[in-house]
Amino acid sequence: MDYFHRKDGALWCEDVPVADLARRFGTPLYVYSRRTFIEHYDKLTHAFAGVPHRICYSVKANGNLGILRALAQRGCGADVVSGGELHRALVAGMSPDRIVYSGVGKTVPELELAVRTGILAVNVENVEELRVLSDIAVRMGRRQGCAFRVNPDVDPHTHDYLTTGRAENKFGIALEDVGQAADLAASLPGVDLIGLDFHIGSQILSSGPYQAALRQARQVIEALRGRGFPIHHLDIGGGLAVRYDHERPMTADQFHDDIAHLVRDLDLELILEPGRFIVGPAGILVGQVQFVKQVPGKRFVIVDAGMNDLIRPALYEAVHRIEPVAPSSGQATMADVVGPICESGDFLGKDRMLPPLERGDWVAVFTAGAYGFAMASNYNQRPRAAEVLVDGGRIMQVRRRETWDDLLALELESSDS
Ligand SMILES: *Cc1c(COP(=O)(O)O)cnc(C)c1O
Numbered sequence: 387m388d389y390f391h392r393k394d395g396a397l398w399c400e401d402v403p404v405a406d407l408a409r410r411f412g413t414p415l416y417v418y419s420r421r422t423f424i425e426h427y428d429k430l431t432h433a434f435a436g437v438p439h440r441i442c443y444s445v446k447a448n449g450n451l452g453i454l455r456a457l458a459q460r461g462c463g464a465d466v467v468s469g470g471e472l473h474r475a476l477v478a479g480m481s482p483d484r485i486v487y488s489g490v491g492k493t494v495p496e497l498e499l500a501v502r503t504g505i506l507a508v509n510v511e512n513v514e515e516l517r518v519l520s521d522i523a524v525r526m527g528r529r530q531g532c533a534f535r536v537n538p539d540v541d542p543h544t545h546d547y548l549t550t551g552r553a554e555n556k557f558g559i560a561l562e563d564v565g566q567a568a569d570l571a572a573s574l575p576g577v578d579l580i581g582l583d584f585h586i587g588s589q590i591l592s593s594g595p596y597q598a599a600l601r602q603a604r605q606v607i608e609a610l611r612g613r614g615f616p617i618h619h620l621d622i623g624g625g626l627a628v629r630y631d632h633e634r635p636m637t638a639d640q641f642h643d644d645i646a647h648l649v650r651d652l653d654l655e656l657i658l659e660p661g662r663f664i665v666g667p668a669g670i671l672v673g674q675v676q677f678v679k680q681v682p683g684k685r686f687v688i689v690d691a692g693m694n695d696l697i698r699p700a701l702y703e704a705v706h707r708i709e710p711v712a713p714s715s716g717q718a719t720m721a722d723v724v725g726p727i728c729e730s731g732d733f734l735g736k737d738r739m740l741p742p743l744e745r746g747d748w749v750a751v752f753t754a755g756a757y758g759f760a761m762a763s764n765y766n767q768r769p770r771a772a773e774v775l776v777d778g779g780r781i782m783q784v785r786r787r788e789t790w791d792d793l794l795a796l797e798l799e800s801s802d803s
Contacts, residue, residue, distance in 0.1 A: 387426075388667040389419040390752065395713025397750055401779040404672060404711050408748045411772045412787060413674040414691035416759050418448075420456055420777040422668035423755065426638075427462055430660060433638035437646055439656040440506075442486050444624045445471040447661025447756040448669070452775045452784030454478030457664070463506075465624070465659035469496035476503065486621060486657065488535060488585065490556050497522050501530045509535040509583045509621065511558055513567050516577060523576030533581030533621055534559055534567060536606060538599040542587035542625065545702050551586030551599060551623075558584065564606055568613060579615045581657070582607055585623025588662060591635050593644035596622060600648040607652060620649060621657035628666035630753045631705040638663075662756040669755025671696050671771070672711065673734070675747045676726070685721040687743050692725020693732040694765040696751060696758050700731040708734060711748035714741035723749065727766050759785075767793055 389400045397404040399417050407417055430441055442463040445454065449471060454464070455478045463484025464475035475485055487500050488509040500508055501523050510516050510532045523530040537558030538551050550557045559567055571579040584599050600622070607617050622645075627635035636644070649656055673691030680686075698704035708723050719742075723735040734751055743749065762770045769788035774781055 388422040390422075390670060390750075392713075397709070397711045399670070399776045402776050402781060404670070404750060405748060407774055407776075407781065408672050408674070408711065411774055411783060413672050413748065414695045414771040415672045416669055416754065416771050416773040417672060418450070418453065418665075418669045418755060418773065418775045418784075420668075420775055423453065423665050424456065424460060426664045426667065427457060427460060429638040430658065430663070433642040434646075434656065434658070437642070437649065437656055438654075439658060440484055440619075442484060442621075442657055442659050443664055444659050444661030445475055446760060448665045448758070448760050449474050450759065450773055450775075450784050451478050452773075452782060453665060454480065456775075465661075469493070469499050472496070472499055472503065472505070482506070486533070486583070486659070488583070488659075494518070494522065498526070501526055501528050504528070506531060507581050507583075507619070507621070508532045510567075511535045513559070513563065513570055516567060516570055516574065520574035520576030529576055529578055531580045532571075532577050533583040533619065534564060534579065534606075535583040535585070536561055536564060536603070538584050538586065538602040540586055540595050540598040540602075542590045542595040544587050544589045544591075544627075547702055548588040549586070550588075551584060551595075561602060561606065565609075568610060568615065571615070572613070579610070580617065581619040581621055582610070582617060583621035583623065583657075585621075585659060586625060588625050589627045590625040591627045591633060593636060593641055596641075596645055597648060600645060604648065604652065607654070617654060619655040619657050620652065621659065624659040624661050624663070626660050626663035628662050628753060628756070631707060664756075666753050666756035669753075669758055671751040671754040671758055672748055673725075673751070675743050675745055675749065678721075678744060685719060687721045687723045687740065687749070688726065689723060689734070689749060690726060691734065691751070691771070692727040692766075692768070693729065694727055694763045694768050695725070695771050696734060696754055697761050697763075698757055699734055700729075701761075706735060706754060707752040708738055708740070709750055709752070710741060710743060711750050716742040727768075764788075764793055769793060
């Protein structure tokens, strides 16, 4: 469900023709529909209305300030995985008591920022981190709330690169080490163990893996409470899938119905860290056809958006729907939609049936709101795309396009020293 739709064959975002945006702001261009991500946030809030809960949006999916501000105004919190994301979430107006911080390699300056800010919880991923966090808090005259991120060793049945909760992944504290970590937490003066956390992966289509992780988590919570730790929240991470192609992901309501009974009697607050579910469907990437090239046995539609703008097809073999922006007619033919980057892995879509396209036409790559711009790079010295946020008929440029000079600025600044 999203607010990208067609009027007389032309693609619109909410009340704005996408072609107008491409003309005005140029391409490659990310276009976001505010109504779409707010509605997805609301869907989760409503689904979990009967359970005490907090939604901490995963900033890494799309950290644009325009999006973060809109979510913050709605009461949404943040899950951050770096000091940069924490800084960004605070600038966007997210309330510290709604911020949790995950990540396997947090540095001292990052943890200092977390403690100084007084965020709800640091999701601690190993025993050594617990000790470092406590030392920092003591030095600053504070105590910091934390949760153990456990690795429940479940298979989320998703792309290998998107699993994070199997025993061989680098994330979280192994279940058998939780007892030892708890001993340490009890002895440290700077940390309060108040929660349990897991995040098992991304683009998870059904509740089974969550149910398996929750069964493990219940046992750990009971054990920790038995030892006197006031565990007041359970953070079940993110991972809810979206529809890219023909997937049939569970809805927010189904997800709630499948898992609520496993937490209801625990008398705690649930934290959810959705990223993709909220912003994935809310964004498209618009590119312009530069050339159409026929080689023996293959047709290439070469556009000005590439893997540096959207790396998901190259990195995860992700299949994003691609369509012309303008009304189309005529016989569809098979083509690869590729970018300008000097890598054979630089494609947006392979073997797609597309209506006739020619130089100058715009194409839209759908479901690009999550891990799109967020993973963009300047590879091949390509300026990163502009981003616009559409709200009904209102258009806000929420990030200007980089210039060639922007790409040099940090180097020129340091050349004299
Ligand atoms: C990436 C991440 C998320 C969000 O994952 P989605 O699949 O986008 O929902 C949530 N929590 C943590 C710890 C993450 O690393």
